[in-house]
Structure formats: C-alpha cells, structure tokens
Amino acid sequence: MVGLADGAVGSSCVPNRHGDPPPMRLMSRPSFSSAALVGLLSVVLTACGSDPKPPGEPDAGGGEVPSYSVGGMLSGLRDGTQVVLRNGEESLRVTTNDSFSFSQKVARGAAYAVTVQSPPEGASCTVESGSGTMGNADVTSVAVTCGANTYPVGGVVSGLLEGASLELRNNDGPVLTVSANGPFQFPTEVVDLAGYSVTVQSSPEGHDCTVERGAGTVQGSAVTDVAITCAARTFGVRGSLFGLTQGQSVVLKNNGGDAITITASGQFAFATPVAFGASYDVTVEAVYPVACTVSRGTGTMGNQPVTNVSVSCKTTRFSLGGTVTGILPASSVELTTGTESIRVNADGAFAFVGPVDDLSGYSVTVSSPPMGQACDVRNGTGTVSGANVTSVVVTCWALEYSLGGSVAGLSGGQSVVLKNNGGDALTVASNGSFTFPTPVSYWSTYAVTAEARYPLICSVPNGTGRIGVGGIADVVVSCTTRSFTVGGEVAGLVEGTALELWNNEQERLTVSANGPFAFLQPVADLSAYSVSVMTQPEGQSCEVRQGTGTLGGAAVTSVSVVCSPRSYLVRGTVAGLGDGQSAVLRNNGGDDLTVSADGAFAFPTPVAFGATYSVTAQATAPLVCTVSNGTGTMGEGDVTHIEVLCGTASYPVGGSVSGLAEGAMLELQNNGDEVLLVSANGAFTFAQQVAEQGSYSVTVKTQPENQRCAVSSGGGTVSGAPVTNIVVTCENVYRLRVSVSGLTGTLGLKSGADTLTVATDGESSFPLPLRPGEAYAVEVSRHPTGQTCEVVSGGTGTMGEAHVTVMVACEANAMVVRVGAGAAALNTNATEIFIDEYRPMGGAPVRTFAIPASSAAGAARLTVAGSDVHQGYLSRSGNGRLLTFTGFDADVGLANVSGTAASETPRVIGQLDLAGTFTLPVRLSDAYDRDQVRAASTVDGTGYWLSGRGGGIRHALPAENTTVSTAISTGVTDTRFVSLFDGRVYFSLGIPPSPNPQGYNQGVLTFPTEQPTAAVAPNQLPSFSTTFNSSGFALLDERPEVAGVDTAYVSINLNQNASQGGTPDTLRLEKWTFDGVSWSKVSSFVPTFAVAGTTTVRIATHGVSAVRTPRGVRVYVTTYQSSGGGAGNLLVSFLDDGSSSTPSVRVVATALANTSFRGVSASPLP
Structure with missing residues (x-):
C-alpha cells in the first residue's frame, strides 16, 4: 500500500521559471485506496509539470536536484495489527501485507534509511535493503518482514506412581511423555496472544489424570501454571466357585477380610475393590464333607478387575444304585432321587450318575414306569455312611389290556368265530365292535384270526401285533359274502311293453326290451335263486325257464324268459243285408267269413296281441258293403267295434291332390282296404264305392319320397251323393341323416319321438323326415356294449330346405x-x-x-x-x-x-x-x-x-x-x-x-x-x-x-x-x-x-x-x-x-x- 507520513496534510507544487501556475495543495485522505492515490498524484504531477531532462543532471539554469520515492514490500503482518516505519523525518503506518512507499521523496544522491519505528502488537519486524543512497530512480526494494513472539507452555505433574508415564499434548502439537512428578514444559512454544490447550493424550496404566488451568491465551510471557493431577484406579476381585451342592456353603476372604458366604456354585465378587498395584489374596473356609482349593487367588492388581479367581470345591460322596428286574425288551423305567433322574433300559444293576454326599439322606422312587408296566421300590430310602449304596431293588411287571376291534360285512343270520393266538374263541353274529373276554399282557403278541363258512369270507388285515398301552381296539375284521348276479335273456317281448321279474320274491326288475338282463342285487354264492314273473306284460304271457338253482361260484346268465303274445278275436256287426244277400268278410287278406244276415260276427282265427288286423268286405253287385273301424293293432282284449254296412245304393269317394312333386308317387287308402296310387296333382277317386250311410276314412298309406302329405276332410259318412271334398296337400320334407364312425355294436339314437337303431358305420336316416322349420335334437338313447358314442356335430337345429347329416363318433370305454x-x-x-x-x-x-x-x-x-x-x-x-x-x-x-x-x-x-x-x-x-x-x-x-x-x-x-x-x-x-x-x-x-x-x-x-x-x-x-x-x-x-x-x-x-x-x-x-x-x-x-x-x-x-x-x-x-x-x-x-x-x-x-x-x-x- 502507499502510506502517508504521520502529520503530513498535503504537498506543494512550485512554479517553474517559465511562469507555470502557482503550486497546488494536495490534501491527505488516508481512506483512499492505493490506485486512487496514484491517480491523484498523476494529476498533481501533470499540473506541476515535469523535468524533461534525464535524472541526475543539473538543471541547465541551475534548478533543484531531482528526488525519488522510497518504498518496498511488507510481509508477515497479522490481520488486525499494524507497523509504523520511519525514513528520515517521516513515519509511515502500514496495516496490510503489501507494497508501501514513503510520501516524502529523497533527492538524488541523498541517503535514506528505513527503520521500524513501532512494531505490531505481540510481534517484531526486520528490515532488509532498508538503507542506501538515492539513485536515479525510485527505491522499491526495501523488505520488511514481521513475525509473532513465542513463549513456552508448562506446569507441574503430581500423583504419578513410580514407573508410570503420562502422555500430554498441547493443542495439536507433539506428544510430551512425563515419567515423574514435578514440573514439565512442552518443547514447542506458543505464539504470543495465541491460545493453548493442554490435554491428557494417554493416562498412565491404572491411573486417572485430570488437568487444571490447561487452556488459555499466551500474554507476552511463558505459561507455567498448568496442573496435572493423577490418582490410581481401584478394581474388583471376583471369580467362579464350583462343586457346591444344595445346602452346602463356604466362606471366601480377600487379604484376610472382606468375607463373603457362598451357598451355591457360580460367580462371586468381593465387596471392597483393590487399588491398582496393590496385592490381593483370596482364601476359602469349608466344613467336611466339603473341601475347596483356590486357583489364581493371589497377585498384584493390574489395570482391570480380577475375574479369573477359581474356587473348586469337592464333596466326599458315594454312588447310589441297586438292581432292576422285570423290564420288557425295548422298554425303560425312569428312577429319581428328587434331584437326579436316570432311565434304566434293561434288567440288572443300575447307579445314578451323580454320587450322594456322605452323611446325607437319599430317597429313590419310580418317576416314570416302563410303558405298559408297573414297578415297586424296596430299600429306596436311607443315609449314606461312608460307602457306596447298592441295596435299592426295583421290581417291574406287565399290565394287562383288552383286545378288540370291529366286524363289518355280516348279513342277517351270518356269524364269524374270532380267535386270538388260536384260542379265546369269540362268536360274533352282528356288525359292530367286539372285545375278547381274556385280557392280554402288555407287549405280548396277539394274532386275531377269523373263521367263517363260505360264502362268507372274512379277513383280518391288521390282526397281528403286540398289545400296546390302553389295549387294542382297532382290529378290523372285514367280511364279504361272495355274491354273483343272477340274470339271463328275455325273448319275444313286444316292443313298447314291459315285463316285471323278481328273484327270490325279494328284488323286482323291470325289463322293457328283449336281450340280456341281470338283477342288480347279487346273490350269495351257494345260495338258491328263483326267478319268476311278477307282472306279465300287457297282452303277453311270459315263461321263465331255468329260473331256479344254486349259485356255483360264478354269475348266473342262463335264466331264459320267453314271452309270447296272447291272441284275441276280431268282432263286429253287419247291417244292411237283405234276404238272400251275403258278404264275404276278410281279415288281413284271409280268414274269410261269409255273413248272410245282419248282426254280430267274429273271425274264427284270433289275432295276436300287438299284431295288426285289417277287415275288408266283398259283395256281389249291386250289393256294396263298406267297413268302418276295420284296421288297427290288437290290444289286450277282443276287437268289437268293427262295423260293416251293406246296401245297393253306393257312391264314389274322392277329392283332390295338390303339391305333389313331379314324378312322385302317393298311396292313399280308404277304410284300410282299397289302395289308390296317385302320381299327379288334381282329382282322384277310389274305384270302390261306399254304400249309402257307410263311413269312409281316407289316409296316406305311403308318403312320396322326400314329401309329406296330409289329408283333410278325409273321414265321414256317405249321404246320397259322391264324396268329392277330400283334400290331400303335399309339401317337401327333408331327411335327418346320421353318419356314424367307430361303431362296433348296436347304437340307439332318438330325436324327439323318432328313433333310429344303427348297427354299422356309415350313414342312416331317421324314419320320419322333417318339414322346413321343424326342430330336431339328436341324442344317444342306448350306447353299444363296451362303447360310448357321442354326437360330435350338428346334433340340434331346425330343418331347412336340405337334408341334414349329424356326425356321431363311437369309441371304446x-x-x-x-x-x-x-x-x-x-x-x-x-x-x-x-x-x-x-x-x-x-x-x-x-x-x-x-x-x-x-x-x-x-x-x-x-x-x-x-x-x-x-x-x-x-x-x-x-x-x-x-x-x-x-x-x-x-x-x-x-x-x-x-x-x-x-x-x-x-x-x-x-x-x-x-x-x-x-x-x-x-x-x-x-x-x-x-x-x-x-x-x-x-x-x-x-x-x-x-x-x-x-x-x-x-x-x-x-x-x-x-x-x-x-x-x-x-x-x-x-x-x-x-x-x-x-x-x-x-x-x-x-x-x-x-x-x-x-x-x-x-x-x-x-x-x-x-x-x-x-x-x-x-x-x-x-x-x-x-x-x-x-x-x-x-x-x-x-x-x-x-x-x-x-x-x-x-x-x-x-x-x-x-x-x-x-x-x-x-x-x-x-x-x-x-x-x-x-x-x-x-x-x-x-x-x-x-x-x-x-x-x-x-x-x-x-x-x-x-x-x-x-x-x-x-x-x-x-x-x-x-x-x-x-x-x-x-x-x-x-x-x-x-x-x-x-x-x-x-x-x-x-x-x-x-x-x-x-x-x-x-x-x-x-
């Protein structure tokens, strides 16, 4: 920095000989910065002018000698302090480490000498290159270097035991090791006005040391009042004691005092601690039969508690035991003295692991007897008297338990004899639990067997073993009666009827189709069976052949039931015959019956139940006979409602057909007699006329291919004129076909009321074709034996205007x-x-x-x-x-x-x-x-x-x-x-x-x-x-x-x-x-x-x-x-x-x- 001399208030500028302006006064402003002052000086110098001559040369007119400034560089000054420098009569105050320059210049050739007028607080400064003779330029090489003053720090240590050493540290300086009481001093001094902090870096072994007046600020002199006070630590004496049993005690002492009484094995500790470096000595006092020794009980206290003193006590003892008898193999008895238990696995001598104190009492009992046994103890109590005890006697014996289980599978009147180990026979006549009368000793073997008379077969899958605790109650006696089904074959049964059979007048079986049958309830082998007809089918008589016998180790399949229909007469009445007139009646194209008078008639040949009948009448012209109710299926009873009307007046019966497909053939029938083949749409007339007041009934006998025809107004009575109003309307129908694959037997299918039986792979059709819009749902009504058939596609729907094929696949079960x-x-x-x-x-x-x-x-x-x-x-x-x-x-x-x-x-x-x-x-x-x-x-x-x-x-x-x-x-x-x-x-x-x-x-x-x-x-x-x-x-x-x-x-x-x-x-x-x-x-x-x-x-x-x-x-x-x-x-x-x-x-x-x-x-x- 640029400093100004203390007391200077400005400088002057002298006018030159050429009439320069009068001198200017420059006021000192200590607060200016160096740059500001340099600028200001430049202005001043410019105003005053400058000498163009080289420095050191006298002015040509005899003017003043040139002068130059003196300055340099200050370093080492602490923040917040200042130094005052002096050159000649000028003093310069400097407050920062920087360049400095005196304001008063020194003439060329004159001497200068820079000195420290007033050093900084707590520091001193030195000047280098501070003196000389002014040359032709400013002096800038003066170097002022400042440095702080330092003082030693120390004090006194007390309480340090001989041979111990203490490590101290001041601030972050080097560690000072102190090995004796008395004064100490750190080798490194502390700068004046700087702080110091003395701490214990490492306490002496077994000591605790404290510091008093250890911190402060150096105040221009050495610090000597730091006090370090040390004191020895104290530690406990403890250890472990072993070997005491319940009720025993010993007294432990340290250094002959500090007594403690110990009543159980474990850890102990003396109440009074021992100082570091002091000695300890543990002793023990015991009373017979207890004797104790001390290990690691003496020594000098170190820098930690003594924890490994070991006191081992031993009691004079003797073993306790005896003998055990009666233990079953793989069993054991648990004996106890109250404090110790042992398990004995076999007969013979035993001894408890832990001996018994001499002069003490003992008591041996059974804490857990062997499984399934009881035990008794003799000589189990007493007092040990200087010798092993071997006189305890334990005697065990097996308990007895029941043996039983359950019987299942018996039927009424059956019984089974159960035995255990070949004896103790027990007859059981009903299902449920059983128990043998004689109990069985624990762990004894048992072998339950069952004796039954065939066809009753009984087995005992878990009948052998050994009796356990609580006995055996889960022996299973499983009986089955060897039984076989009874069945055979039915033949001759009219479709749509049912036969009811029974076996031994107990089980009923309804049979609705010819073929094999079998009763659901099997019959015991060697037992009798008797198959009979309980209810005959409608209109039939069924006979059982080979229906009785005795089962012989296999299913009965030889019963034969043969059914035959009953036969009934076809009857009716004739009216309209005159004297001498006659008519020939026929049934089913034969069995001619000539009638020559009105009244009842009956064909001589009966018709079997379920068979059809069809009555027609023939007469000689002009006589005409007409049959009403002449066709049908024989039911259970005579047909009596047939009417034959004869007369000489007769009229044709006809009508019209529409919708018949080209090339199609339709068969119509009147009164179940005359058949008319129709091949085209239009009018039709039956050839055979119907007598006056005779009835007519026109039906479709045979439908045309892929068509269905319906008759309206097809029935009535002829009344004085031909019948022409019968209307037959035909429309197209389509087949419901089935394609079957994989079939090996006979398959039954149905769609609504329509049924179809299929016996081979390939395509078949339901008998009844369907009109467009009619619904169908094909399902399996009967699977082939050993197979399952499934409708796999197209099984349900509505018939359109084309044939439908349903796919059915069969496969083996x-x-x-x-x-x-x-x-x-x-x-x-x-x-x-x-x-x-x-x-x-x-x-x-x-x-x-x-x-x-x-x-x-x-x-x-x-x-x-x-x-x-x-x-x-x-x-x-x-x-x-x-x-x-x-x-x-x-x-x-x-x-x-x-x-x-x-x-x-x-x-x-x-x-x-x-x-x-x-x-x-x-x-x-x-x-x-x-x-x-x-x-x-x-x-x-x-x-x-x-x-x-x-x-x-x-x-x-x-x-x-x-x-x-x-x-x-x-x-x-x-x-x-x-x-x-x-x-x-x-x-x-x-x-x-x-x-x-x-x-x-x-x-x-x-x-x-x-x-x-x-x-x-x-x-x-x-x-x-x-x-x-x-x-x-x-x-x-x-x-x-x-x-x-x-x-x-x-x-x-x-x-x-x-x-x-x-x-x-x-x-x-x-x-x-x-x-x-x-x-x-x-x-x-x-x-x-x-x-x-x-x-x-x-x-x-x-x-x-x-x-x-x-x-x-x-x-x-x-x-x-x-x-x-x-x-x-x-x-x-x-x-x-x-x-x-x-x-x-x-x-x-x-x-x-x-x-x-x-x-x-x-x-x-x-």
Whole structure:
C-alpha cells in the first residue's frame, strides 16, 4: 500500500521559471485506496509539470536536484495489527501485507534509511535493503518482514506412581511423555496472544489424570501454571466357585477380610475393590464333607478387575444304585432321587450318575414306569455312611389290556368265530365292535384270526401285533359274502311293453326290451335263486325257464324268459243285408267269413296281441258293403267295434291332390282296404264305392319320397251323393341323416319321438323326415356294449330346405383293474380284484365284473398281492376280443401270496370277453416260483405270453389242468407289462439284468421274431430307452410311410416335483415316435389336467392304453402309486388328435380308500 507520513496534510507544487501556475495543495485522505492515490498524484504531477531532462543532471539554469520515492514490500503482518516505519523525518503506518512507499521523496544522491519505528502488537519486524543512497530512480526494494513472539507452555505433574508415564499434548502439537512428578514444559512454544490447550493424550496404566488451568491465551510471557493431577484406579476381585451342592456353603476372604458366604456354585465378587498395584489374596473356609482349593487367588492388581479367581470345591460322596428286574425288551423305567433322574433300559444293576454326599439322606422312587408296566421300590430310602449304596431293588411287571376291534360285512343270520393266538374263541353274529373276554399282557403278541363258512369270507388285515398301552381296539375284521348276479335273456317281448321279474320274491326288475338282463342285487354264492314273473306284460304271457338253482361260484346268465303274445278275436256287426244277400268278410287278406244276415260276427282265427288286423268286405253287385273301424293293432282284449254296412245304393269317394312333386308317387287308402296310387296333382277317386250311410276314412298309406302329405276332410259318412271334398296337400320334407364312425355294436339314437337303431358305420336316416322349420335334437338313447358314442356335430337345429347329416363318433370305454373291495388296507395277502368299465368322460362305472376269488364253490379263482403295484396289468388281445390279466390260484387272505411256491399256488391267466364271461385258460406250476406274475397277452386265446419277476417273458398254451410254460426272454428275468401290438410281442423291462452284456436299458423291448415260442434274446427298440422306471405302454401304427408301429405312449413311475422342473397339473407320460430307423422322444408332449389344482407335481403314470378313434387317439392312463394301497390314484383320459402337445386331461375316476387302480385297457370288441 502507499502510506502517508504521520502529520503530513498535503504537498506543494512550485512554479517553474517559465511562469507555470502557482503550486497546488494536495490534501491527505488516508481512506483512499492505493490506485486512487496514484491517480491523484498523476494529476498533481501533470499540473506541476515535469523535468524533461534525464535524472541526475543539473538543471541547465541551475534548478533543484531531482528526488525519488522510497518504498518496498511488507510481509508477515497479522490481520488486525499494524507497523509504523520511519525514513528520515517521516513515519509511515502500514496495516496490510503489501507494497508501501514513503510520501516524502529523497533527492538524488541523498541517503535514506528505513527503520521500524513501532512494531505490531505481540510481534517484531526486520528490515532488509532498508538503507542506501538515492539513485536515479525510485527505491522499491526495501523488505520488511514481521513475525509473532513465542513463549513456552508448562506446569507441574503430581500423583504419578513410580514407573508410570503420562502422555500430554498441547493443542495439536507433539506428544510430551512425563515419567515423574514435578514440573514439565512442552518443547514447542506458543505464539504470543495465541491460545493453548493442554490435554491428557494417554493416562498412565491404572491411573486417572485430570488437568487444571490447561487452556488459555499466551500474554507476552511463558505459561507455567498448568496442573496435572493423577490418582490410581481401584478394581474388583471376583471369580467362579464350583462343586457346591444344595445346602452346602463356604466362606471366601480377600487379604484376610472382606468375607463373603457362598451357598451355591457360580460367580462371586468381593465387596471392597483393590487399588491398582496393590496385592490381593483370596482364601476359602469349608466344613467336611466339603473341601475347596483356590486357583489364581493371589497377585498384584493390574489395570482391570480380577475375574479369573477359581474356587473348586469337592464333596466326599458315594454312588447310589441297586438292581432292576422285570423290564420288557425295548422298554425303560425312569428312577429319581428328587434331584437326579436316570432311565434304566434293561434288567440288572443300575447307579445314578451323580454320587450322594456322605452323611446325607437319599430317597429313590419310580418317576416314570416302563410303558405298559408297573414297578415297586424296596430299600429306596436311607443315609449314606461312608460307602457306596447298592441295596435299592426295583421290581417291574406287565399290565394287562383288552383286545378288540370291529366286524363289518355280516348279513342277517351270518356269524364269524374270532380267535386270538388260536384260542379265546369269540362268536360274533352282528356288525359292530367286539372285545375278547381274556385280557392280554402288555407287549405280548396277539394274532386275531377269523373263521367263517363260505360264502362268507372274512379277513383280518391288521390282526397281528403286540398289545400296546390302553389295549387294542382297532382290529378290523372285514367280511364279504361272495355274491354273483343272477340274470339271463328275455325273448319275444313286444316292443313298447314291459315285463316285471323278481328273484327270490325279494328284488323286482323291470325289463322293457328283449336281450340280456341281470338283477342288480347279487346273490350269495351257494345260495338258491328263483326267478319268476311278477307282472306279465300287457297282452303277453311270459315263461321263465331255468329260473331256479344254486349259485356255483360264478354269475348266473342262463335264466331264459320267453314271452309270447296272447291272441284275441276280431268282432263286429253287419247291417244292411237283405234276404238272400251275403258278404264275404276278410281279415288281413284271409280268414274269410261269409255273413248272410245282419248282426254280430267274429273271425274264427284270433289275432295276436300287438299284431295288426285289417277287415275288408266283398259283395256281389249291386250289393256294396263298406267297413268302418276295420284296421288297427290288437290290444289286450277282443276287437268289437268293427262295423260293416251293406246296401245297393253306393257312391264314389274322392277329392283332390295338390303339391305333389313331379314324378312322385302317393298311396292313399280308404277304410284300410282299397289302395289308390296317385302320381299327379288334381282329382282322384277310389274305384270302390261306399254304400249309402257307410263311413269312409281316407289316409296316406305311403308318403312320396322326400314329401309329406296330409289329408283333410278325409273321414265321414256317405249321404246320397259322391264324396268329392277330400283334400290331400303335399309339401317337401327333408331327411335327418346320421353318419356314424367307430361303431362296433348296436347304437340307439332318438330325436324327439323318432328313433333310429344303427348297427354299422356309415350313414342312416331317421324314419320320419322333417318339414322346413321343424326342430330336431339328436341324442344317444342306448350306447353299444363296451362303447360310448357321442354326437360330435350338428346334433340340434331346425330343418331347412336340405337334408341334414349329424356326425356321431363311437369309441371304446376304459376297462380298469381295481384291487381291493375297500374294507381294509391293501397288504401282501391275496386280494380280490374287480374290472370296472368307465366311459371316457367319467361318472359311475358302466359295469363292474367281480373276478371270482374263492374256490369253495368249485369255480375258477384269481387273486393278486394287494399292495404290489406291478400286479394287475391288463392287456387286450391281438384280435381285440379278449382282456387278459394274471394272478394266483388262491383264496382271498392267503398270506404273502407272491412268496408261495408255484407248485402249491399256481400262477394263472384270467380272461374276460365283452359280455363279461370269465375263464381261466392257463394255470402254471413252474413259473414265477415265490415271485410275482404280472401280465399276460394273447392273439386270440390259442397261446399266451406272460411277464413277471424272476421268470421274465414265458409262453404257455391253454389247458384244462395245471400246465408248464417255456422261458422266452434269454438273459432278462425282471419284466413288467407285456402285450401284442400289430401282431408282435413287446414288453417293458423292470430292473436291467446284472451282468448286462447286451446293454439293456429300461424302456420297451421286443424279440427278433414276432411271436416267439422258444428261448431267444430280446432286442431293445432302436434308441428307445427311458431315463426313469416305466411299466405300462401302448404302441400304434399311425404313419403309413413307416412300416409297423411308429407311435408309443410310455409311463414314467416317478413324480417330478417343481424343484426338479416338473409342472403341477401335468401327467408324466412320454410320447415317442419312430421314423423307420430310430425312436425319439417328443419332449414337448406334456398332457395337462383341465382342472387346475388337480396335482401339485407332474404326476407319475402306471397303466397305459391307447386306441385310434375317429377323432384321434384315445389314451387311458392310471397314475402310479408307490405304496400300492390307500386312496387317491387316478384313472384319467385324454384325446391326442395332434392339434396340441399339451392335450387336455380329464379325471375319469379316483380310487376309493383301501383300493387301487392298476392296469387299464380299451374295452374288448364283440
């Protein structure tokens, strides 16, 4: 900055010799800025003029010597302070670090000397280059440097223990370590007027130090009054005591005092703390039988509490025990002393884990007896006296409980004898609960058996075990009466009538059509049946043949009911005959009756009920006879209302026809007699006249093709003139046609009152054509046996002006093997099976066939092991007419039937046809010995291939008695499903053989020849290997360009959870296709349930059937059930028409509790 000399108020400008203006006075304004002052000076100098001569040269006229300013740079000045500089007589006050210049100039050649006149407060300044002789220019090199004054900071430390050290810090300066009491001083001084702050950076170990007068401002002298006061810390002494038991106590002391009494093991702490550096000494005082030792109990107190003093006490003790007797195997008794419990698992010596203090009492009791037992304790109380106690005696014994359960399935008059372990017989004569009279000791074995007289069959699925606590009350005795249906065939029944039969005068059955019939209520085997007619059909007499007998182990189908209509006379009256006149009456073109007088008449030949009659009259001219009410159908009773009127006067009957199509032919009939053929519109007249007062009745006998004609004014009485007012009006009609596909039996259809019976595929028409505008609704009135037919398109509507064709598709029903009757859980014993028939859309079974399960009546029998999931496969024969399945020649209830010898329990093939006829064509004594027989298949019943475990694929011929078989599958013994497709035998592999030189994998295999009858090594289908276990499968020939079968549906016997990539509500069924070289899996094929929430996984599959239908491939599947029992496995269906890789799956049926669906097949052909 530019400074002004203290006391100067301005400067003057002297006029030059040339008469310049008088000098100007410049007033000092200390508040001007440097720039302002420089500008002002420039103005002044301009006003005064300047010397054009070079500096240092004397003026030519002898004027003044030139002068120059003195200045420089100030640095180091603190804000808010000032320094006063002096040069000669001028003082200059400077307040900021900047350039400065004295206002009074110094003449050239004169000396200058800049000094510090007054330094800043709390600081000093030095001058460099401050003196010299003025030259020919301003001096700007003077350097003034200022700096603050500094003073030391210190004080006194007290209370510091010997050997300790203290770390102090002033402001943010270096740490000062103080190791002794007394004065201290920081090595770094503090600037005058600056603040200081002394703090304890780190207290000495075990000390707490405080600072007094540690902060302030330096006031021009050293700081010496900071006081640091230190004091030693105190810490507690504590630790842990172990080994005291309830009621014991010890006294702990520290340094001989500060006593505390301890009454339980755990933590302790002395009340008085110990100073840092002081010593501590923990001791213990105890009374026998307690003795204690102290660890880590002495030392010098450090910089933290002592926490690890350990006092270990030990009591002189002895074991407590004795002996236990009577404990049952796998049981235990819990003993207690009140403070300790032990569990003893077997007879013998015992001892409590924790010993008992010497001189103390003990008391042993039973806190928990063994399950199902009671126990007593002797010598259980006393006092320990310097030795182990071994005299406690515990004696246990078993309690007794009741044994019982429930009986179900008894009918009136039936009883069953129950036994336990072969005795304690109990006769039960009604359903409900039972209890054996003799209780059974806990854990004793029981074996309940049931003895019943055939046809009552009783089984006890859970009859063995051991008696538990509370006894057994859930033994299930399941009884069934082996029963069969009674039925036969009705013939001769007039259509539209009904016959009422009854059996044993108990069950009524209404039969309304000829054909097979069966009473709904089965009859117990070996019981009598008696079928009779309860109500005869209208106008008929029915006779029962072979209607009585005794059931013999199979359904009765031999009852024959033959109906024949009753016959009645055709009667009437004749009027109008004169003397000598006669007429010939005829019925149905014959049975002539000549009448020659008025009155009643009757034809000699009766007419059967339901048959038609048609009476006509012939007379010799001029006599004419007319018949009224002469046609009809015979009802139940004579026809008596026919009238014949004769006379010589007669008149023609006619009228007109309109609307008849060109070329069409219409047949009219009068009085059911004369027929008139009309081929054109216009007038018509019957040739035969009607007698006066005779009646006429004109009707259409035969409608023209594709037309319907109606008669109006067609009836009346001739009255003295020809009849010409009869009007026949015709209009076009159209046929309601039906195109049926897939039919294998007889199908009944109806549309309103019109009915149609179809017996073959193709197109048929309802008898009654329809006029335009008339409604139709075609529905199935009767399905073919073994099939379900569905109206798939065009079934309802209104007839237009063209024929209508309704499409009807038929397909086979599902036949599924159901294991178990549901009375008890499935197990390995011989179990009855049923074959249920279901329609593709589900619902109740269409039919159920109970397979005979007992030979008591001499009938063939077949049972399976109930819980074995791979028994009960079902196969349709190569010609489609038979269902085959396998099992054992054993009564229901035979234990572990798969483990029996084949020589004692033959392995059998069962066979069922469409009518439900069951036969047993094969009984083997050499196959699947003590193992499972699983499936069988045949072409036509002349030879069979069997599958099973332990025997592989075998071949057998039908025989009346037990026979033997031939092993076929060389090297393969564990096979599952076997069937014929396209004339070739195929089978699924269970577990591949070991060793496995052929490299067989799970999947579908076949043989080098189509139908082998000798041993041969199987062939794996090319590239056909499933990743997981499979069982059922079905093969089809779907592609004409590939020879043989080319499409396969294969079951996978393992659920796929979501975590494994499985999608809920889907079916784990694989589809494979063959291109003529190799098989490949269609990975995108995932059948999906139509109803969400059906399954939580991709559900495993078991039995598979697939048949081609007019709309695609109908696939039936049973889901897999690993346990083989219980409820829940499904029979499902879907149609694979190629339009989607996720065909919609429908649940057809769900197995009930204690039953299981196994094999499935399409129903057999007729």
